Amino acid sequence: MQDTAEFAKLIAREVAAELAVGYATGRFAPPPEFLNTAQAGAFLGLTPGGMETMRKEGRGPRYVRASGKLVRYRIQDLREWMEQHLVDGGQ
Structure with missing residues (x-):
């Protein structure tokens, strides 16, 4: 050919x-629409512990708490959170 x-x-x-x-x-x-804490952390380059800390401090991405221990993150929310933290070069 x-x-x-x-x-x-x-x-x-x-x-x-x-x-x-x-x-x-x-x-x-x-990929599923909803990720668990470890998967969301991997998506963002963070540890599960880091995700939990940010969640407790109210400074992380939005999440869904379906029950006391069941926490899930939507990929869309993770991407939006990253967009909110864009820094222009040189700053």
Whole structure:
């Protein structure tokens, strides 16, 4: 196969087919909308303890408390929290 455009199309079809099979069989799964404390911390580059401290001090991202111990973070809220902490270069 000498045509690079045709080769790229072939690779794209193979990757799409592999992803479709992976999602259909459960081998690949999209990230859940709600993350636990450890997952949210990993998403932000923080430890679970750091997440808990920020939550207790009221300075972390928004979260859902479904029960006394069940805390979940929406990915959307984690991204918004990060956006609120953007710093312009040089400051």
